[in-house]
Amino acid sequence: MSLALLSTLKPTSMKLKVNDKEVETRATHLSLFFQEQDFPTTGIAVAVNQRMVPRAEWDSYALNEGDNILIIKAVCGG
Numbered sequence: 001m002s003l004a005l006l007s008t009l010k011p012t013s014m015k016l017k018v019n020d021k022e023v024e025t026r027a028t029h030l031s032l033f034f035q036e037q038d039f040p041t042t043g044i045a046v047a048v049n050q051r052m053v054p055r056a057e058w059d060s061y062a063l064n065e066g067d068n069i070l071i072i073k074a075v076c077g078g
Contacts, residue, residue, distance in 0.1 A: 015065060019072065021069060028063060029058070029059060029060065030058040043073060045072045047069070
């Protein structure tokens with residue numbers, strides 16, 4: 001984890017549900033969550049609490065204790 005990322009994280013963790021699995025994070029915003037979890041961000045769509053979050057809002061979208069995040073990955077093929 002980079003120093004720049006560490007400086008933007010909360011001092012304590014909170015629990016979120018990500019695709020029905022409980023995850024602890026110190027990230028304050030959606031984009032930081034993906035960085036912290038080292039999660040690939042290409043080819044995905046994200047909803048928080050059943051609301052789609054456009055990629056342009058990830059940097060400013062604040063996370064809260066108990067948020068329910070759904071990550072949908074696009075796949076090619078038929």
